[in-house]
Structures are given as C-alpha cells and as structure tokens.
Amino acid sequence: MALDVIVTRPSIERDTPPIILVHGAWHGAWCWTEHFTGFLADEGHTSYAIDLRGHGNSPGQLRTTRIAHYVADVRRVAIEMRGEPVLIGHSMGGYVVQHYLATYRARAGVLMATVPSHGAILATLRVALKYPGAFVRANATWSLGPIVDDPKRAALLLFGTRLQRADVDRYTSRVQDESYLAFLEMILDRPDPRKVLDPVLVVGAAEDALFSPYEIERTAEDYRSAAIIFDDIGHDMMLDAGWERPARTIVEWIDNLA
Secondary structure (H helix, E strand, O other), rough: OEEEEEEEEEOOOOOOOOEEEEEOOOOOOOHOOOHHHHHHHHHHOOOEEOOOOOOOOOOOOOOHHHHHHHHHHHHHOOOOOOOOOOEEEOOHHHHHHHHHOOOOOOOOOEOOOOOOOOOHHHHHHHHHHHHHHHHHHHHHHHHHHOOOOOHHHHHHHHOOOOOOOHHHHHHHOOOOOEEEEHHHHHHOOOOOOHHOOOOOEEEEOOOOOOOOOOHHHHHHHHOOOOOOOEEOOOOOOOOOOOOOOHHHHHHHHHOOOO
16 A cells, blocks of 8 residues: 655755654644644754555545554554654554554654543543534444534634634644544553653643543653643644644754654
8 A cells, every 4th residue: 555655854954863743533644734844844854744544645444444554554654764763643643653662663752632541531531422413423334524524513622722713724624534443442452651662752732622631641651751731722733823832842852862
C-alpha cells in the first residue's frame, strides 16, 4: 500500500532528527500542514506528515483497520529514514505512537492531546452522555463518522473558544470517518509504558473536550514525565488559536534532546 506522505524540508539544513507527524481520528496530514510543517521547517526540521491508511489521499478500508495497521504505516515511513525519527502524535495518533514506542526504537516521542495510556473509556463516556444520539448511530453503523458529522458538534469537540468562525468551519468541513475497530482498541488494547525506552514529551489542552488535563497528567506519569497543559486551547492543538505555544515548546524540547 502506497501511503501519501507530505515532506516539508527547511531551507537551511541542520543536524536534526527527522520528524514524523501522526494525525488523530477523523483527520489527515492536512491538520499538520496548516501551521506545523511550516513552523518546523522555519526551525530547521524536516517533517513527514502521514495520511494513515483510509485517510486523506492514502488508500485503505477503515472498516477493517486496526491500531496495529496504523503502527505499521508509521513503521513503513520510519524505516526509510536515516537515523531514528522523533514521532509526534495527536489524539489517536498519540495512541499509535505509544504502541509504536513500545515495540520499536525512536529518537523520542511527543504526545499531543493524546488518547491516554489507560485508554479512551472516559472520553467515550463523555461523548455518550453529551451526544447520545450520535453515539448510538456510531455504534449502530460501526463507524465513528456520526460523532463528527454535525459541524457544530465537531467544533465543540475539537476546538476551544478563541478560534475564528471561518477557520472552525473550514477545518470541520475536512473531518472524515474513522475506524470503529480502532476506536474499540483505544478502549481495550492499552500500550505498555514500561516497554518504552525513549524520552516522551506529553502536552495537553485545558479546553480539551475529549481528554481532561488530569488524564494527560496521568499519561505523562506513566512515561516518567510531567505534562505541560496549555490554557485557552482545545483538542486540536495544532490547529486551534494559540497553536504556536505548543509548537514552540515541542521544538525547544526536541532541540534539547541529549
């Protein structure tokens, strides 16, 4: 399977590790190219934004896709690189990165508003209680698309309160379906932080409607780290207003890796 990967290189080469960007549920590589890939390039980093199978321009059947398939997609890109990459994963992509790091080595991992190491059960309960109709439809159709098929609901789940309306509308128009099997595994198939040998940075958002700061802090503890929580930002940290703050923190952390 040929995955679509958007490669963004800096104008001035630096001795920095390559960065693989792994999007979350309902998204694609596009969520990174809006701001993050250009910012990384300006800071001298080459980035590889992946469309996981069944997302964006990559082929694949979401009906049968599991977390292990997404891990395999990341691995396919990583083995083509010189040197071990830094993996940055958002939401479900953070869960994929956690599973990857429990099996393979990398330079480091960055988890942004990640599915917690203890799984997505609390987020599932939040969505079920707040949007019962959409939750029932998702389970009835074995598809996560119904969770975000209403633009207003998608905006409330993904963004904080400061993003311009035009940007909210533009981003929510691009969200797509997601694997139901991968959703089940985000509840049942938990990664093992004890197997992760590489440094991990965990960042979260105070206005995240899916994963609370407490869950992000628990995840950081599992990876022998301390979470950094950003105020006035929602779940989609790479797109929301104020995205520069987590972006700058992540780059500074990567640049200070021993």
